[in-house]
Structures are given as structure tokens and as C-alpha cells.
Amino acid sequence: MSTLSERILKGEEGSFVDVKVDRAIAHDGTGIQALTAFREMEAKKICNPERITIIYDHIVPANNSTTADLQAELRRFAFERGIDFHDIGSGVCHQVMSEGRVLPGEIVIGADSHTCTMGAFGAFSTGVGASDMASIWATGGTWLKVPETINIRLEGRLPRFSEPKDVALRYVGMLGADGATYKAIEFTGENDLGMEGRLTISNMAIEAGAKAGLFYSDAETCRYLREYGMDAEPQKTEDCDYVREETLDLDDVEPVLAVPHRVDNVKPVSDLEGIPLDQVFVGTCTNGRYEDLKRFADVVRGKKVKVRTVVVPASRAVLLRAMETGVLRDIVESGATIGTPGCGPCLGAHQGVLGEGEVGLSTANRNFKNRMGVGAEYYLSSPTTAAFSALRGEIASPGVRP
Ligand code: SF4
Secondary structure, three states: OOOHHHHHHOOOOOOEEEEEOOEEEEEHHHHHHHHHHHHHOOOOOOOOHHHEEEEOOOOOOOOOHHHHHHHHHHHHHHHHHOOEEEOOOOEOHHHHHHOOOOOOOOEEEEOOHHHHHHHHHOOEEEEOOHHHHHHHHHHOEEEEEOOEEEEEEEEEOOOOOOOHHHHHHHHHHHHOOOOOOOEEEEEEOOEOOOHHHHHHHHHHHHHHOOOEEEEOOOHHHHHHHHOOOOOOOOOOOOOOOOOEEEEEEHHHOOOEEEOOOOOOOEEEHHHOOOOEOOEEEEOHHHHOOHHHHHHHHHHHOOOOOOOEEEEOOOEHHHHHHHHHHOHHHHHHHOOOEEOOOOOOOOOOOOOOOOOOOOEEEEOOOOOOOOOOOOOOEEEEOOHHHHHHHHHHOEOOOOOOOO
């Protein structure tokens, strides 16, 4: 019996396989590097341009002339070669891809480490470097070592105020930042996690070093994809050999934070209450989806944030839905600032980085030293913890009203 990765990659764990890539993704940062590599390898033709997607998300709109020139060059290349191109304002590449562009069982390769996000659909989805991406542009395929698999059973229902982000931080804390290096994680179990929550959980697999983080497609996957006009089939689970098996009881998951400067340094929010904050940031490929914005709005509605707060919808579709439902209005009226759909300050280049000595709370997936501001500190949390903390201007437990 095979793991889901073995079934999709058609090889036994530990073996090397040549695969055809169903979807190849690059963004404004890695896309230009891939273009340079593509030219250096003197490749002439793009193989299957309809399977290649370039999404501008990392520094959008361009922050200076150098960035603008590089973006213009890659944009021209994408148009000339018939590549599926999404310009500024479309959103974070992983969110845009999750909006009806990936099916269960596909092989998805992205020039970005959080490509593991699409494992939520039961796809084998992983990140590569820019030169590997250039090679995929030229040949349509790549090679992979079929990973061993860790099984994490997610059982039960999350309590009020606990969220999929708390689950993600919990399992990363449990495995450690290198606990799943070059392994796949399969998430199974009886639970009521929806697609947006699964995307958050798969997104953070790389924070434990994992190559991929997969859920088996099921009725919820099929329902979600039907909304985008896509037909999908559930994937059957099989008895298979895992290298490690863990169970997380969702009923016991409390709101947690990752403490600077490690994603796997995870502590209950209640242990850290009262730490003053200079900024709260809600967004990214981890927690910038509609449900995340709604959770934030549900807490801040009718109140004022006490600290500068930046909210960046993960995509144009998320922004539009938040506009239509009034979620955006609630957020703006609370005093928060809205950024262009995309990565926002997540990579420390644009749209709200912190100054030296400042302390932030973010719904992103990484709090590495200097990532979102040189000399700054970032705690990572769920959107609900971020909302209660924004209202207090300090780290605050969800449920404790200011
Ligand atoms: Fe990377 Fe952050 Fe953008 Fe996600 S939102 S792709 S983690 S920079």
C-alpha cells in the first residue's frame, strides 16, 4: 500500500522519478531569476506555456525603478511566450493558485517554498529554486526523490477562538523546524476543517522542513472546487507505512504564538499576554484569506485598534468578497490600513516593514530575525489572536475583551 505522495509520483519512497509538471508557478521575485537562468541555459522554447503561471505578488506595486524595470522585463517575456500571467493586485501566488487552478493528484512545482500550500487539495506540491524552474519552463518536467511520509492525524473540532493557524503552529512546534526535512506530511483524521483551514495547515509544512503537506481530497475538496467550476474526485486513503505517526486532538488546541525568532518556538498566548506591540499585520499566503479577514473583522467590528494595523487581502477575489460582505468596511472603520493584495510586508521589502527595535504580531508563517524589518521582532499568531491584540495594543488572549 502506498502513501499519497507515492501514488501521485508513481514511485516508492526513496526512489528518484522523472515527472511531468502539471502546474509551474513563479512570482516577480523568482520569475526574473528563472528568466536569467532560462537565457543562460540558452533555452529557446517554453514547453507548455499554458501550464506555466507567473503571478506578481512579492513587491507590488513596484517600490522603485530597479524593481519596476525587472518586473517590466519579465512581464514582456510572459506576454511574448503566452504564459498565464497575473499582474499586480492579483494576490499571493499560492492564494491565486488555490482559487480553482489546482486539482487533486496533480504535480505542482513553484519557485517559492510555500508552494506546499496546494497539498491541501491532495496535489503533490512543492517548491524549487529558480534554475529548476527555468528547466521546467524549457522541458515541461523535472525529477524528484519520492519522500518518506509523516502522518499527523487531526481529530475532533477546534474550540471557539482556536483556529487552523494554531493547529499549524502546534504541529510545527511538535516536529521542530527540521523535524520533517525532505519528508512529506499527510494530514488525516476525522475533523471538520474546511478548505481555507487546510490551506493554512499545508502552507506551514515547509516550516518543519517538509517537502509537501498533503490532505486527501474529499467531499469538502470537491465542493470547494465546484465553486470554481472544476470537477474533482475524492482520494481514498490506504493503509501504508509512515516513518512517524502523531495525533493532534483539535479539541485541546489552544491559541498559540511562535516567539521570535523561531517558528517552532511555540507558546500559549496566555503565557505572553501584555507584551506591547508596535504593529499588527494580518495577511499572507498563510492567513490572508476571506475567512481570516472575517475572523479579524468579527472581533474589531465597532471598536478601534490601539496599535497601527496593516491588513493585506491574499487576493483580489478575497478583497472583493470582503468588500461585498462589509468585512472590509468593518476593518477600515476599526482604524486598520489596507494594502494591495499580495505578500505585503511578509518578506520585509515593502508595505509595512518594522523599524529597529519594534515588535510586531503577524499572521504570516515566518518570524526569522530581520525578515520583516532589520532589528525588529515578530510574533506569529492566528487572525483572531491578532484582532484581540490589535484592540489592546499588546499581546492578548482571544476572548478577553479590552
Ligand atoms: Fe512568501 Fe510571505 Fe509571499 Fe507567502 S506571503 S509567498 S510567505 S512572501
